[in-house]
Amino acid sequence: MLLTAGFLILVAISIASVLLVNKARNDSGWVTHTVEAENQINALLLEIRRAESAARGFLLTQSQDFRRDHETAVANIQPYADKLAQMIGDNAAQAANIKKLRTAIDTRLDQFKREIKFIEQNDPAGASALVLDAAAGGTAITIRDVGAAMRIEEERLLATRTIAADRSQVMASSVTIAGSGMVIALAGVSIFLVRRSSRARDEAEARLRDANLNLEFTVDERTADLREANDEIQRFAYIVSHDLRSPLVNIMGFTSELEELRGDIFRRIARLGRVAALVPSAPEDATDGAEPALEGADKQLCEDFSEAIGFIKSSIARMDRLISAILNLTREGRRQFAPEPIKMRELIENIGSSVAHQATEADAQIRIGALPDIVSDRLALEQIFSNLIDNALKYLRPGVPGDIEVRGRTKLGFAVFDIVDNGRGIDAKDHQRIFDLFRRAGTQDKPGQGIGLAHVRALVRRLGGTISVNSELNHGSTFTVTLPIQWNASVRNSRND
Amino acid sequence: MTNPVTIIMIEDDEGHARLIERNIRRSGVNNEIVPFTSGTSAVNYLFGKDGTGSERKGQALLVLLDLNLPDMTGIDILKRIKENSFLKSTPVVVLTTTDDSQEIKRCYELGCNVYITKPVNYESFANAIRQLGLFFSVIKVPEAAS
Numbered sequence: 218m219l220l221t222a223g224f225l226i227l228v229a230i231s232i233a234s235v236l237l238v239n240k241a242r243n244d245s246g247w248v249t250h251t252v253e254a255e256n257q258i259n260a261l262l263l264e265i266r267r268a269e270s271a272a273r274g275f276l277l278t279q280s281q282d283f284r285r286d287h288e289t290a291v292a293n294i295q296p297y298a299d300k301l302a303q304m305i306g307d308n309a310a311q312a313a314n315i316k317k318l319r320t321a322i323d324t325r326l327d328q329f330k331r332e333i334k335f336i337e338q339n340d341p342a343g344a345s346a347l348v349l350d351a352a353a354g355g356t357a358i359t360i361r362d363v364g365a366a367m368r369i370e371e372e373r374l375l376a377t378r379t380i381a382a383d384r385s386q387v388m389a390s391s392v393t394i395a396g397s398g399m400v401i402a403l404a405g406v407s408i409f410l411v412r413r414s415s416r417a418r419d420e421a422e423a424r425l426r427d428a429n430l431n432l433e434f435t436v437d438e439r440t441a442d443l444r445e446a447n448d449e450i451q452r453f454a455y456i457v458s459h460d461l462r463s464p465l466v467n468i469m470g471f472t473s474e475l476e477e478l479r480g481d482i483f484r485r486i487a488r489l490g491r492v493a494a495l496v497p498s499a500p501e502d503a504t505d506g507a508e509p510a511l512e513g514a515d516k517q518l519c520e521d522f523s524e525a526i527g528f529i530k531s532s533i534a535r536m537d538r539l540i541s542a543i544l545n546l547t548r549e550g551r552r553q554f555a556p557e558p559i560k561m562r563e564l565i566e567n568i569g570s571s572v573a574h575q576a577t578e579a580d581a582q583i584r585i586g587a588l589p590d591i592v593s594d595r596l597a598l599e600q601i602f603s604n605l606i607d608n609a610l611k612y613l614r615p616g617v618p619g620d621i622e623v624r625g626r627t628k629l630g631f632a633v634f635d636i637v638d639n640g641r642g643i644d645a646k647d648h649q650r651i652f653d654l655f656r657r658a659g660t661q662d663k664p665g666q667g668i669g670l671a672h673v674r675a676l677v678r679r680l681g682g683t684i685s686v687n688s689e690l691n692h693g694s695t696f697t698v699t700l701p702i703q704w705n706a707s708v709r710n711s712r713n714d
Numbered sequence: 715m716t717n718p719v720t721i722i723m724i725e726d727d728e729g730h731a732r733l734i735e736r737n738i739r740r741s742g743v744n745n746e747i748v749p750f751t752s753g754t755s756a757v758n759y760l761f762g763k764d765g766t767g768s769e770r771k772g773q774a775l776l777v778l779l780d781l782n783l784p785d786m787t788g789i790d791i792l793k794r795i796k797e798n799s800f801l802k803s804t805p806v807v808v809l810t811t812t813d814d815s816q817e818i819k820r821c822y823e824l825g826c827n828v829y830i831t832k833p834v835n836y837e838s839f840a841n842a843i844r845q846l847g848l849f850f851s852v853i854k855v856p857e858a859a860s
Contacts, residue, residue, distance in 0.1 A: 460782070464729075466727075466729075467727065467733070534835075
């Protein structure tokens with residue numbers, strides 16, 4: 218912007234300077250021209266005078282020297298007059314003057330010729346009369362006057378032209394000076410602005426550096442907070458599940474005690490019943506553990522009792538499994554990962570052979586494609602993939618031979634693994650749910666706690682990856698695990714527990 | 715089977731204490747059982763008023779120890795017993811709900827003789843306790859040997 222302005226001003230100044238300098242040169246050219254014209258006028262008048270005085274000399278002395286002199290002067294007059302006319306012909310007043318002058322000169326030259334002729338015919342009186350006549354007739358005077366007028370005109374022109382030349386010179390120099398001043402001013406402003414902007418930039422850089430430092434610090438702080446919170450949750454889950462177990466041991470223990478008591482009670486009831494009914498008793502307590510023979514309402518009572526205890530026990534067992542699952546998860550969350558280079562194909566093949574028996578039972582085959590090798594935690598990877606392959610084997614479509622494929626590819630520093638099956642598939646609405654702890658989807662005909670995928674997702678996340686599912690009911694499922702090829706343990710594994 | 719061994723049971727959960735006692739009795743062990751429901755009272759009994767443990771010198775003891783106590787951790791008690799010159803030969807059976815392998819390892823490192831997890835599955839729990847009775851019958855408690 219400023220630069221453009223400066224450049225424009227510079228250009229304008231240059232143009233103005235060039236124009237003004239040209240004008241000044243023109244003007245001084247005109248001044249010279251005027252001086253030359255004046256010179257020419259003088260030279261012409263001088264030649265005329267010379268011719269006249271030479272003619273007079275010849276008239277008096279009849280010396281051939283004067284005559285030669287006179288003829289040289291006369292020869293000069295015409296060309297001088299031509300040159301003068303050419304020089305000042307552009308000026309209307311001077312043109313008129315020169316016309317007058319030329320007429321007078323012609324008349325005078327004619328008189329000269331006639332004077333010379335009189336003298337050659339030895340008639341000095343005629344010549345003298347002619348000279349007198351010329352003097353009286355004013356030809357010489359006319360020539361003198363016109364010449365003077367022309368000189369005055371030329372002097373006037375000289376004066377005006379000199380003034381014009383001076384003015385344009387002054388103007389040219391003032392424009393140049395003003396331009397230089399402006400350029401210097403612009404340069405000053407530019408320097409000031411450049412300095413100011415560079416100072417502003419320096420300040421901004423400093424601020425940016427500060428902000429970056431701050432940001433790093435903040436990120437570190439937040440990360441530490443998060444890690445602490447995570448650890449806290451882990452500890453919390455661990456303690457809670459632990460402490461939940463304690464009362465559970467009691468509940469289970471005393472329920473079992475009750476169950477034993479139940480046997481005693483109902484045996485006694487049976488005996489009492491038999492005594493009351495005077496039924497011939499079987500050998501007393503022949504077999505202690507044998508179900509006491511009960512009748513009617515007593516039998517019903519015994520069954521209700523058993524049922525209640527059965528429900529209590531199965532619920533306790535279920536709760537215990539859930540608590541164990543939480544404990545295991547938190548334990549997994551606390552485990553240190555040890556990254557190492559892993560041949561993925563080998564790892565998957567091992568898993569495949571460990572589930573070979575199940576695969577045969579389920580009439581399924583496991584195909585393993587080319588897999589990218591990665592650096593990660595071996596145990597975690599084994600758990601991830603064996604869970605996924607287990608699931609694929611577990612949830613096949615009944616009556617359809619299973620076909621499970623594990624394939625891999627790399628993408629932008631990540632290894633992408635697909636576990637594809639042709640099993641029963643998962644409804645789209647359950648795609649998120651299946652990754653939640655204790656949540657399952659579809660027909661509940663297989664044993665399970667709803668832990669596997671939650672565990673897998675937790676592991677994949679800890680390894681810096683993601684897991685997703687693409688599936689449709691009855692059309693198989695594809696679980697996609699994306700893991701970093703080079704897992705960096707330092708970030709997420711730096712806690713020490 | 716009159717064994718002079720006294721069983722010190724340090725267990726804050728009365729239900730657990732009762733179940734343990736019952737199963738011990740069921741396995742035919744009739745030794746005296748002295749129950750404590752807090753770490754402090756047990757420590758007071760074991761180490762006496764002066765804290766040296768000299769009061770228990772020469773007594774045949776067996777400690778059943780729960781790790782999760784309200785006032786201190788069982789690990790501390792285990793450590794103190796095994797560091798005390800009068801008590802260090804006392805067998806300690808750790809009974810707890812924890813089956814964390816690290817903690818088990820830690821207990822064995824500190825000198826615990828047997829580690830039993832209290833499984834929710836009552837059958838295995840009862841079995842473990844009854845086997846403990848078997849263990850009691852074969853154990854040779856050093857009689858005032860120190």
